Amino acid sequence: MTDTMRLGRSFAAQKSSSSPVFQKLAAKDFLGLSFDCAAPEAAMEQIIARPTDAPFAYVITPNVDHVVRLRCARSDLWPAYRHAWLTLCDSRILARLAAHAEVQLPVTTGSDLTESLFSSGMARDDRIAVLGGDPAMIETLRTQYGYTNLVHHNPPMGFITDQEQRFLAIDFIVNARARFTFLAVGSPQQEILAHQVARCVGAIGIGLCIGASLEFLCGKQTRAPRLLQKLSMEWLFRLFSDPMRLWRRYLVDGPMIFSIFRHCQHFARRWH
Secondary structure: OOHHHHHHHHHHHHHHHOOOOOOOOOEEEEOOEEEEOOOHHHHHHHHHHOOOOOEOEEEEOOOHHHHHHHHHOOHHHHHHHHOOOEEOEOOHHHHHHHHHOOOOOOEOOHHHHHHHHHHHHOOOOOOEEEEOOOHHHHHHHHHHHOOOOEEEEOOOOOHHHOHHHHHHHHHHHHHHOOOEEEEOOOOOHHHHHHHHHHOOOOOEOEEEEOOOHHHHHOOOOOOOOHHHHHOOOHHHHHHHHOHHHHHHHHHHHOOHHHHHHHHHHHHHHHOO
């Protein structure tokens, strides 16, 4: 039985016995981000416990790619990350680096969280909105998981820099009034958009910035074997799966995380 299946069954048992109670999670700062210390079960409880008509808030799952981009290329993205309702560590490499700094970060990947929500976390008649993905993927979600109240919008490539298309995407999320909105348009587009939706009057529900998680869920992409994930080698599996698209991310940009970590550690020692 996979870890995700255990999470799904455990959470289903909780739902049948009692409703999860919202409690503030502890947070720990690492590399400039405030990570919520939420193991998968706790993250699920937080998301499900949030009132359905609460103002829109969003969940982000930063990994090495996110941190390198924030610290080396796109400082303009910090507000979108710092205003997230939940910030969950998606990277075992980040978690290992954090441990060297005596910071314990539970790993809760966007893919595992998405699979658990679709398997057992959401009711089949919950209002669900999906931004991104093709119609075939949406049909798989409807037929394979039995969700009957699912709406979909797939913005064109480059929509985030096209004001009209960006506004259409925002309007879709606001007007959908979904309990759960899955933003599957890649980073940093999904974080930018979630931040803008959160500033809209009347927007409700919770947004999950989940990248390619729905493609893994529907079988359009294959995740690394569980052993490689636990060895922090999922990046290598993905690199070999799509080298033309991912070589720069994993061979040029990714290794910068180690110099970022050393710099932050040096700075912290100087001020303590």
